[in-house]
Amino acid sequence: METYQRYRRRINYYETDQMGIVHHSNYIRFFEEARLDWMEQKEMDYHRIEELGMIIPVTFVHSNYLIPLHYNDTVEIQVALTKFDGIKMEFSYKLYREGSEELCTTGQTGHCFLYRDMRPVRMKRAFPELYRSMKESVEEG
Numbered sequence: 586m587e588t589y590q591r592y593r594r595r596i597n598y599y600e601t602d603q604m605g606i607v608h609h610s611n612y613i614r615f616f617e618e619a620r621l622d623w624m625e626q627k628e629m630d631y632h633r634i635e636e637l638g639m640i641i642p643v644t645f646v647h648s649n650y651l652i653p654l655h656y657n658d659t660v661e662i663q664v665a666l667t668k669f670d671g672i673k674m675e676f677s678y679k680l681y682r683e684g685s686e687e688l689c690t691t692g693q694t695g696h697c698f699l700y701r702d703m704r705p706v707r708m709k710r711a712f713p714e715l716y717r718s719m720k721e722s723v724e725e726g
Contacts, residue, residue: 588725589663589679590626592619596658606653613646616678616692619662623676627722629715637715639706644673644695652682652689659683669723671708671716673697 594615602608624630634641654660661681668675673695680690698706708716 589665589677590619590623592622592662592664593683594618594660594662596654596656596660598656601656606655609648609650612648612650612680612690612692615660615662615680616646616648616664616676616694619664619678620676620694623664623666627718629718637712638700640699640701641696642699644697646692646694648690648692650690652687654680654682654689660689666719666723667693669719671720672705674719674723 596607600607600611621631624634631641659682661683663679663681665677666674667677674697675693675695678690678692678694679688680692681687682689698708700706706712708719
């Protein structure tokens with residue numbers, strides 16, 4: 586069972602469509618915000634990753650919209666690192682409207698570690714301390 590970290594944000598008006606609900610494309614941004622917050626809380630913020638000469642591109646995104654979110658809703662995004670093998674990682678997301686136990690959206694994103702020249706990074710060999718920290722994070726769950 587994964588350990589989810591919580592991230593909260595308010596839905597802005599510009600994130601909604603003509604029907605008054607959050608446009609589906611914004612969920613990818615919400616996932617990214619929650620993921621970057623997770624990384625920062627684990628002391629492996631993206632700025633540090635870039636300083637090490639790496640990038641972490643998205644390899645896939647999946648989202649399942651269950652209940653629409655609206656302008657001014659406060660949403661709680663639960664994020665967890667669910668897979669990590671030293672080259673690739675995956676995160677899972679659960680979105681709830683604050684004050685409700687109804688699950689509004691679920692999602693997953695996949696990522697890989699690359700050097701800026703697009704060569705794969707083998708974290709265990711190149712950055713053993715960061716590898717251990719990531720491995721511990723996925724094993725906590």
